[in-house]
Amino acid sequence: MALADAGLINGSFEDEFNDNDTDGWIRASNVPPVRSDKEAHSGKYSLHSKLKNKKNFAVPSEGHLIQVVKNGIIGGAKYDLTFWIKEVDFGVSYVQQYMINWISDTGQVGNIGLTNFKxxxxxxxxxxxxxxxxxDATGVKLMFRFVTGAIEGGSGEIFIDDIAMKRSDYTxxxxxxLKANPRITKAIEEGKISKEKVLSGIRSREEEKRADQKNN
Structure with a gap:
């Protein structure tokens, strides 16, 4: 995966990772998801969550996938979260959700609560x-939650891949x-170049800057 604008690491799961790593993905709860080569949207790997409640036990099964990006978010900017999923089993009581917490050096400064996706x-x-x-946000905490209800035989299975969170507004x-380059303004007005092409160039330059900052 190319470096996402928000700084997410290993969104395609092509690299192995350890839940104790300082940066990157963390898997948690009583049935955490696993990296898998059984299915992939791109590359060879994805993340696989397979939940199945035990017989005669009405105890939920739950798995979490979490990543905290401490720096790189621009306060006031707009971002797009995208990811690919392939559902194998969607039991009656099964729920899959994402949650976003915006953070700063002082802690959480805003959030989007648990939201179902299908x-x-x-x-x-x-x-x-x-x-x-x-x-005042400078970073983000992203969490995916997979959970069955408290019923006997509750189940759910999903593959998730190519998770990215990219800035979408470069106004x-x-x-x-345009203010610094009147010639570009004139070229747009005369139809010699499109606004979309200029914005695409800006986006590419900003992503290159982010990549350089990440590598240095």
Whole structure:
């Protein structure tokens, strides 16, 4: 996976990871998901959650996938969360959700609570567009939750892959560029270049900056 604008690490699960790593994914709860080569939207690997309540025991099964990005979020900017899922089993009591907590050096500064999502038997893209980071946010905590109800035989199974969280609005940089380069403004007005192409160039440059900052 190319480096996501919000700094998510290993969103395609191609790299092995340890739940004790300082950066990257953490798996938690009583039945945590596992990295798998059985299915993949891209590459060779995805993350696999398979839950099945025991017979004669009405105890929920639950798995969490978590990543905390401490830096890289721009307060006030808009972001798109995207990921791909393939559902194998969707039991009556089964629930799958995501949650987003915006954070700063002082702690949580905003959140989007547990939200259900659904796909299908084939690989399906889930998009959560135009998420606005609070003005004082500098990072984000992303969590996926997979859980069965407290019923005997409750079950659910899913593969998830290519998780990304990218900035979607570059209006401020666009306006600054036009102000500093009247020729570009004129070229857009005359139809010699499109606004979309200029924005695409800005987006590419900003993502390159993020990658350089991450590597240095």
């Amino acid at each position: 796909g299908g038997k084939k690989w399906t893209k889930v998009s959560v567009p135009k998420l606005t980071a609070p003005k 401020e940089e666009y306006n600054k560029l």
